[in-house]
Amino acid sequence: MFSKKSKVDGMPGLTVVEGGRARGPRGISMLADGCSFVGRMFLQGESRIGGKVDGAVLSDGHLTIEESAHMKGEVTGVSIHLNGAVEGRVRVSDILHVSSTGRVKGEIFAKRLIVDDGGRIEGQMSPFEKEDAAKTGLSDTARGNAKDKDVKTSAKVAG
Secondary structure, three states: OOEEEEEOOOOOOOEEEEEOOOOOOOOEEEEOOOOEEEEEEEEOOEEEEOOEEEEEEEEOOEEEEOOOOEEEEEEEEEEEEEOOEEEEEEEEEEEEEEOOOOEEEEEEEEEEEEEOOOOEEEEEEEOOOHHHHHHHOOOHHHHHHHHOOOOOOOOOEOO
């Protein structure tokens, strides 16, 4: 009565429950500061995380990781704007923007990378390839331009 369940393509056994009075076709998913989540999270459309996450996050849209957020595990998405901290593997089929307050400790796979002055990265960086999208379960829509064979990672570091 109050929610709609839908199957997630490419992720057997995972169901997304949609509810509430969101504006637009999908609304915005959010985990606010002070909240925590342990496990595997699938986010559709625009999403924001401000709390603590221990596990895997898979987003098929734009994901903003707030300054208050601390994530441990794997984060996969189409585009990610990182203001908080991620410890683990980050896979982005389009653009990863690490702001001046953003921190990554681990592996980064991204088609494009922007790091603002003050942003910190500890670990390895590699281009996001077509095979990476298949391994992480991103749908064709979520992969976006990751199908291109000429995938390069570029970094913009002010300093």
